[in-house]
Structure formats: C-alpha cells, structure tokens
Amino acid sequence: MADDSTPLTSTAVPSSYAAVGDSFSEGVGDPGPDGSFVGWADRFAVLLSDRHPEHTFAYTNLAVRGKLLDQIVADQVPRAKELAPELVSFCAGGNDIIRPGTDPDDVAERFERAVMDLKKSVGTVMVTTGFDTRGVPVLRHLRGKIATYNAHVRAVADRYDCPVLDLWSLKSVQDRRAWDGDRLHLSPEGHTRVALRAAQVLGLDVPVDPDQPWPPLPPRGTLEVRRDDIQWAREYLVPWIGRRLRGESSGDHVSAKGVIDPYVLKSQLEATS
Numbered sequence: 520m521a522d523d524s525t526p527l528t529s530t531a532v533p534s535s536y537a538a539v540g541d542s543f544s545e546g547v548g549d550p551g552p553d554g555s556f557v558g559w560a561d562r563f564a565v566l567l568s569d570r571h572p573e574h575t576f577a578y579t580n581l582a583v584r585g586k587l588l589d590q591i592v593a594d595q596v597p598r599a600k601e602l603a604p605e606l607v608s609f610c611a612g613g614n615d616i617i618r619p620g621t622d623p624d625d626v627a628e629r630f631e632r633a634v635m636d637l638k639k640s641v642g643t644v645m646v647t648t649g650f651d652t653r654g655v656p657v658l659r660h661l662r663g664k665i666a667t668y669n670a671h672v673r674a675v676a677d678r679y680d681c682p683v684l685d686l687w688s689l690k691s692v693q694d695r696r697a698w699d700g701d702r703l704h705l706s707p708e709g710h711t712r713v714a715l716r717a718a719q720v721l722g723l724d725v726p727v728d729p730d731q732p733w734p735p736l737p738p739r740g741t742l743e744v745r746r747d748d749i750q751w752a753r754e755y756l757v758p759w760i761g762r763r764l765r766g767e768s769s770g771d772h773v774s775a776k777g778v779i780d781p782y783v784l785k786s787q788l789e790a791t792s
Contacts, residue, residue, distance in 0.1 A: 532570040532723065533605035533642065535577040536563075539595045540610035542584035542769070543647075545776070548704030552787045555776060559705070560608060561784060562714035566723065567606075568781035577604065580776040585769040588612045588626060592633045595775070605642035608684070608717070609634060613649055616661065616668050623664055627671030634679050645720065646676050647684040654693055655702055656748070657756065682720050689716055691730045702751060 538544045538560035546558015560580055568576035579602055581595040591611045599607050611633070615626045637644050648669040652658035658665075669687055676683045689712065691697060697709030705713065715729035762769065 532567060532721070534571055534575060535602070535604035536567055536606045536608070537579045537599045537602050537604045537641075538564075538582050538608050538610075539591060539599050539637075540582040540608070541586045541591065541614055542582075542704060543613065544582035544608065544610050545580065545584050545773075546582075546710060547584050548699035548701070549707045549710040551784075552791045557707070557710065557784070557788070559710040559713035559717065561776075561779060561781070562711055562788075563608075563717045564779065564781045565785045565788070566714060566718045566725070568785070570723070573782055574780075576781060577778075578781050579604070579778050582610075583773050583775050585614065585773075586611075588615050588629055588633070592629070592636075596633055596637060599637060600640035603640050606645065606721075607637055607641045607643070608645045608647065609637060610647040610684075612668060612672075616649065616665055617658060623668040623671065627668060627675070630672065631675045631678075634675055634681065638679055643682065644679065645682045645684055645717070646672055648672050648687045650686045650689075651693060654695070655698075657702070684713070684717050684720050686713065686716075689713065689730060691733065694733045696733055696736075700751070700754070 540560075544558065544560045546556035546561055549557045549559075551557040551561075560582065561578075564576075564578040564580075568578070579598075581598055583595075586594070588611045612626045612630050615621050616623060634644055634646065649665040652662050652665060666687075673683060675681070686692065691712050692705065692709050697706055697712065698704070699706050699709075712729040715725045715727060718725050719729070
C-alpha cells in the first residue's frame with residue numbers, strides 16, 4: 520500500500536475523532552444492533568479507542584446520508600470545528616460528482632476551501648478518494664469523472680498534509696460481497712475492510728489485512744445475473760431516480776448520530792458477532 524502520510528506512532532494515536540460526510544461515513548448498508556447504522560467510521564473509532572485507556576477516547580459521527588458538499592460544509596464543518604478533535608475524516612463531494620452536469624474541478628475547489636477551513640481548528644484531516652466504479656452498473660460511466668476528482672483530492676491532501684484513505688486502490692471492495700443490495704453502499708464486511716484500511720493509513724497495526732482475497736464464489740449463470748439486475752432496478756434504481764426527479768434526498772429527515780461511546784459500541788458488536 521502506498522504511504523500517503525507519515526505514519527503516526529503508537530503514542531500519537533488520536534484521542535478524539537469526528538466523522539464528517541454523507542451516507543458512506545454514516546454507515547448506510549451496515550445495520551447495527553440497535554437499528555441504526557454502524558459503518559466504517561464507527562468501526563474505525565473502535566479500533567482507535569482500543570489504543571487508549573477505557574472511556575478516554577471521544578468520538579462524534581456528524582455524517583448524514585444524501586448530503587451534498589455544500590450542505591456538509593454548512594452543517595457539519597462548523598460543528599467539527601467546535602469539537603476541535605485531534606482527527607477528522609472528511610469524505611464529501613461524492614454525491615455531487617454522481618449528479619449529471621457537475622464539474623469535478625469546481626467541486627474540488629470547494630472541497631479544498633473546506634479542508635483549509637478545517638485545518639485551522641482540528642489536528643489532522645483525513646480525506647478519502649472515491650471508489651473505482653468499474654463494476655457498478657449505474658456509476659460505471661462516471662469512472663473517469665470520479666478519477667478526475669480523486670486526482671484533485673490527492674493534490675489537496677499534498678498541499679495540506681492530509682493522510683489519504685484511498686478507496687480506489689482497495690481492491691477487495693470491488694467484490695460484490697463488499698456491497699449492500701442497493702449496489703451503492705457498502706455491506707458490513709465492506710465497511711469493516713475500509714475501517715481496517717483507515718487504521719493502516721494512520722500507521723496502526725490491524726488484526727486482518729483489509730485487502731485479503733474473498734473465498735471463491737460459484738459461477739453465476741446469465742439468467743441469474745439478469746434476474747438479480749431486474750430485481751435491483753425495481754427495488755433500488757427506480758426509487759433512487761424518483762427521488763432525484765422530485766428533488767428529494769434520502770437524508771432530508773435524518774439527523775446525525777452525534778456522540779457515540781465506542782466502548783459501548785464494541786460490546787454491542789461483539790455480542791452480535
């Protein structure tokens with residue numbers, strides 16, 4: 520794995536963390552024991568909290584599904600600045616990029632202004648690239664646009680000394696088992712692998728390689744694939760298009776999870792594993 524930042528030593532593991540972003544950081548696709556979503560950011564917080572004495576690690580998840588970059592900047596960035604944690608993960612712009620007619624250069628300029636603003640108040644800002652969408656039916660044609668935005672994100676990271684959670688290079692999440700049934704959000708295992716990669720980016724040892732190969736799957740016939748595609752289009756694609764046409768967002772009536780005790784979350788996850 521490419522080293523995108525100077526690894527933190529064991530004594531420099533952040534003692535406070537806030538997740539800023541959209542459905543990816545909220546954890547959509549990874550249902551938790553209490554009915555809310557868990558997701559990579561929460562799982563990453565557990566990995567960080569394990570490096571500290573119990574109840575000395577502070578974590579807040581500010582992410583809300585469906586939010587565009589400007590909404591994240593207006594609603595979540597000020598709160599993150601107030602909290603002033605040692606680490607912020609800033610994942611934003613993905614929903615802008617997949618919208619027709621958006622310019623990745625323009626989105627990247629607004630992304631950079633937000634990173635510059637965050638850096639004034641928080642310790643480290645970890646940014647994320649977009650996934651490689653070569654295997655995602657709805658987003659496959661946007662692969663070049665996403666790659667352009669990723670290049671901008673990396674350039675911003677270089678300018679502001681931000682570690683990069685590179686999702687494009689995480690090959691294991693290109694397996695369909697890493698994705699939820701909607702094919703737009705990660706499955707619990709996909710979120711887990713991203714959390715492990717995030718820990719690696721900060722120079723932490725992890726118990727499992729997030730890029731380890733999946734067990735082989737039996738081959739799928741053409742009819743089975745077609746049937747799955749039709750069911751997916753009916754259940755997920757049509758409602759998604761409908762929301763876009765109506766100008767609605769999946770996060771219109773959703774509040775951020777807010778402060779989460781990672782020690783309680785770890786106990787809940789262990790009890791249900």
